[in-house]
Amino acid sequence: MxxxxxxxxxxxxxxxxxxxxxxxxxxxxxxxxxxxxxxxxxxxxxxxxxxxxxxxxxxxxxxxxxxxxxxxxxxxxxxxxxxxxxxxxxxxxxxxxxxxxxxxxxxxxxxxxxxxxxxxxxxxxxxxxxxxxxxxxxxxxxxxxxxxxxxxxxxxxxxxxxxxxxxxxxxxxxxxxxxxxxxxxxxxxxxxxxxxxxxxxxxxxxxxxxxxxxxxxxxxxxxxxxxxxxxxxxxxxxxxxxxxxxxxxxxxxxxxxxxxxxxxxxxxxxxxxxxxxxxxxxxxxxGILADVDEWKKNLAQYSSQYVGKTLVYLNGTFNECRFRECNLGNLICDAMIHHNIKYADEIQWNHVSLCILNSGGIRTGIDESHKNGTITMEEVISVLPFGGTFDLVQLKGSTLKKAFENSVRRYGSSRGEFLQVSGIHVEYDLSRSVGDRVTSLSLRCSQCRVPRYESLDPDRLYKLVLPSYIADGGDGFTMIKEEKLKHDTGDLDISVFANYIKEMKRVYPTVEGRIKFRNSSVAAGANCLTLLLLGLMWALSTSL
The missing domain is CATH 3.60.21.10 (Metallo-dependent phosphatases)
Structure with a gap:
C-alpha cells in the first residue's frame, strides 16, 4: 500500500x-x-x-x-x-x-x-x-x-x-x-x-x-x-x-x-x-559558456603553460591504478622523491627514499597520442585536481606495515586507498584475511652509498614523502595520522609533478614490478569479480 x-x-x-x-x-x-x-x-x-x-x-x-x-x-x-x-x-x-x-x-x-x-x-x-x-x-x-x-x-x-x-x-x-x-x-x-x-x-x-x-x-x-x-x-x-x-x-x-x-x-x-x-x-x-569563457581568461595563461612531453600513455584510469601498479603512479611517486633530494654525505645519499601515493588522488591519465604527447599545466591539474601538498612524515616500520594492509583491505571494490609507490617493493596475498595480506615489504635504503632494498624493520624509523591527504588520515590511513612522529608540510602537488616533468623534458615511465601479488589470479580477476557481482544483482533484481 x-x-x-x-x-x-x-x-x-x-x-x-x-x-x-x-x-x-x-x-x-x-x-x-x-x-x-x-x-x-x-x-x-x-x-x-x-x-x-x-x-x-x-x-x-x-x-x-x-x-x-x-x-x-x-x-x-x-x-x-x-x-x-x-x-x-x-x-x-x-x-x-x-x-x-x-x-x-x-x-x-x-x-x-x-x-x-x-x-x-x-x-x-x-x-x-x-x-x-x-x-x-x-x-x-x-x-x-x-x-x-x-x-x-x-x-x-x-x-x-x-x-x-x-x-x-x-x-x-x-x-x-x-x-x-x-x-x-x-x-x-x-x-x-x-x-x-x-x-x-x-x-x-x-x-x-x-x-x-x-x-x-x-x-x-x-x-x-x-x-x-x-x-x-x-x-x-x-x-x-x-x-x-x-x-x-x-x-x-x-x-x-x-x-x-x-x-x-x-x-x-x-x-x-x-x-x-x-x-x-x-x-x-x-549563458554558461559566456561565464566559462570569462573565467578561463584568468586561467588560460597558466593552464596553457608547456610542461613537457610524454612518449608513452600515462595510464591513470581507475581500473588500472586502483588495482595494480600503474605507470602514472610510478611517475608521480618518482617526482615526489626527486623533489626531496637535498644532499648526500658519507652516511646517506638522501634524507628520504620512500614514497606512497593513494590511487584515489590520481583522477585521469594523459594520452601520448593527443597533442603529440604535449603536457601542459591543464593536464597536470586534471591528473591532480585536489590542491594538496606532498609532505614528509617520519613513522615506525610497524605503522608503515599497517598502511600497506589498509591499501588492500577492500581490494576489488575500486577504492582509492590502494597505494602506488616509489622506493618500495610490496607483495600481497589476497587469499589471506584482511589485515594479514602483506607477505613481503622491502624498502630502498637511504643511509647507504649504493641503494638497495631491505626488508622492513617494524621498530625502525622511516621517513617518507606522501600526499597531505593521507598524512592527515584520509582514505582510511588513520594509523599515519595517529602514529606519525614528525610531519613537515611540503609543496603543492601540481608544482612538484610539473617541475619534475619540466626537468626530465620527456618522460616514459614503465610498470616495473614495484607491486606484486602472490596469488596473481586473484588480482587479475578483481575487476571481473566486481562486474560479475553487479551482473548477479542485475539478474536477481529483474527476476523478482
Whole structure:
C-alpha cells in the first residue's frame, strides 16, 4: 500500500509525469540540473575558492521555465545537491566559507549530524530534505552521504555520520506523515548502498546515487563504457514495490535522464530513460559558456603553460591504478622523491627514499597520442585536481606495515586507498584475511652509498614523502595520522609533478614490478569479480 495523503492536485493528464535530469560526477549528484562535481567543482574549489565554485554550481543551468517531460533538452533550475565525501577535504571551515554560505540551492544530508560544538556554526546551511512543486506535482528529496566519509575525507571530530538506512527512514516517515507521496533519495554512498536503500527504506520511490561512478544503460551503448546493469536498475523493495536506482557515470560525460510515471496515489507505474552522452551533438548553453569563457581568461595563461612531453600513455584510469601498479603512479611517486633530494654525505645519499601515493588522488591519465604527447599545466591539474601538498612524515616500520594492509583491505571494490609507490617493493596475498595480506615489504635504503632494498624493520624509523591527504588520515590511513612522529608540510602537488616533468623534458615511465601479488589470479580477476557481482544483482533484481 502506498503511503501518503491523497489530496495532492495533479495536472490535467491521465497519469502525471515527473522528469528527473541529473549529472553524476564523483562527489555529488546534481538534481534537476546540468553540472559539477568532485572532479570539476573541487578543482575550482582548490584553485579559485571564491567566487567561482558557488557561482558556477548555483547558475547551472539557466532556468527555462516549466519543464517539458517529453523533451530531454528542457531542464528546470538546480534544486538540490547531496554532500559527497570530497566536500569535506578542506574540513568544515573550508566548506562553509567559500561554498555553503554562498550557494543558492539546498544542500542535503539526512545522516550527517553536528555535535553541540559545531551545531551553532553549521546548522541551517544544509537540510535533511527539501520539497518543491514541479508543475502541479509535489516532490520531496531526502539526502544521504557515505558513512565512510570520516575515513575517506577530513570532516573533523564534530560531525557524526549515521547509518544511511536508519537516518533516511526517519526522514521519509516524517515526509509521509506530512502528506508527501513522491519521495526521492539523493546521495553519495555507492551503488551497493543505493541498492540497499531502495530495498530497505520504506516509502522511497527513486534512488539517485553516486560515489562509485556506476554506469547503467539500456540498449546500445553510445560510448566506451560497459554497463553494470540496465537503466534504471530496478530493485524489489521489502514492502513489495519496484524502486528504480540510477547513476550516470562520472566526469560530466553523461546527463542522467529518467522519466517517471506515477498513479494518483504516488506509486511508480513506469520508469524509463537513459544517460545522455554530452558529445558535440548537444548544444552548449550560451549563458554558461559566456561565464566559462570569462573565467578561463584568468586561467588560460597558466593552464596553457608547456610542461613537457610524454612518449608513452600515462595510464591513470581507475581500473588500472586502483588495482595494480600503474605507470602514472610510478611517475608521480618518482617526482615526489626527486623533489626531496637535498644532499648526500658519507652516511646517506638522501634524507628520504620512500614514497606512497593513494590511487584515489590520481583522477585521469594523459594520452601520448593527443597533442603529440604535449603536457601542459591543464593536464597536470586534471591528473591532480585536489590542491594538496606532498609532505614528509617520519613513522615506525610497524605503522608503515599497517598502511600497506589498509591499501588492500577492500581490494576489488575500486577504492582509492590502494597505494602506488616509489622506493618500495610490496607483495600481497589476497587469499589471506584482511589485515594479514602483506607477505613481503622491502624498502630502498637511504643511509647507504649504493641503494638497495631491505626488508622492513617494524621498530625502525622511516621517513617518507606522501600526499597531505593521507598524512592527515584520509582514505582510511588513520594509523599515519595517529602514529606519525614528525610531519613537515611540503609543496603543492601540481608544482612538484610539473617541475619534475619540466626537468626530465620527456618522460616514459614503465610498470616495473614495484607491486606484486602472490596469488596473481586473484588480482587479475578483481575487476571481473566486481562486474560479475553487479551482473548477479542485475539478474536477481529483474527476476523478482
Amino acid at each position: 502506498k503511503k501518503g495523503n491523497q489530496h495532492i492536485m495533479y495536472a490535467p493528464k491521465i497519469i502525471p509525469n515527473v522528469l528527473v535530469a541529473f549529472l553524476s560526477l564523483a562527489a555529488e549528484i546534481l538534481f534537476f540540473s546540468k553540472s559539477a562535481s568532485d572532479t570539476v567543482t573541487f578543482t575550482w574549489f582548490s584553485l579559485a575558492e571564491e567566487p567561482v565554485s558557488p557561482e558556477w554550481v548555483s547558475c547551472l543551468p539557466h532556468c527555462k521555465g516549466d519543464v517539458d517531460a517529453t523533451d530531454p533538452g528542457e531542464f528546470v533550475t538546480r534544486r538540490a545537491e547531496a554532500f559527497g565525501n570530497h566536500e569535506f577535504d578542506n574540513g568544515v571551515e573550508g566548506l562553509l566559507r567559500p561554498f555553503l554560505q554562498k550557494v543558492n540551492f539546498t544542500v542535503l544530508s539526512a545522516n550527517i549530524k553536528a555535535d553541540a560544538t559545531l551545531a551553532p556554526t553549521i546548522n541551517g546551511y544544509y537540510q535533511p530534505y527539501t520539497t518543491f512543486t514541479m508543475g502541479s506535482e509535489i516532490v520531496a528529496v531526502v539526502g544521504y552521504t557515505s558513512v565512510e566519509t570520516p575515513v575517506l575525507s577530513l570532516p573533523g571530530p564534530h560531525l557524526i555520520f549515521e547509518d544511511e538506512i536508519k537516518a533516511l527512514q526517519v526522514q521519509v516517515d516524517k515526509l509521509i506523515t506530512l502528506g508527501y507521496n513522491k519521495i526521492i533519495a539523493l546521495g553519495h554512498s555507492g551503488f551497493d548502498v543505493d541498492i540497499d536503500i531502495a530495498k530497505r527504506v520504506k516509502g522511497v520511490d527513486l534512488v539517485i546515487g553516486g560515489h562509485t561512478n556506476t554506469f547503467l544503460y539500456t540498449g546500445s551503448v553510445p560510448s566506451s563504457e560497459v554497463p553494470a546493469g540496465p537503466y534504471p536498475f530496478t530493485v524489489r523493495s521489502e514492502d513489495g514495490r519496484d524502486v528504480p536506482v540510477v547513476q550516470a557515470f562520472a566526469f560530466g560525460k553523461y546527463l542522467g535522464y529518467l522519466k517517471l510515471v506515477f498513479d494518483k496515489s504516488g506509486n511508480v507505474l513506469k520508469a524509463n530513460g537513459n544517460p545522455i552522452l554530452l558529445d558535440s551533438s548537444i548544444a552548449q548553453d550560451p
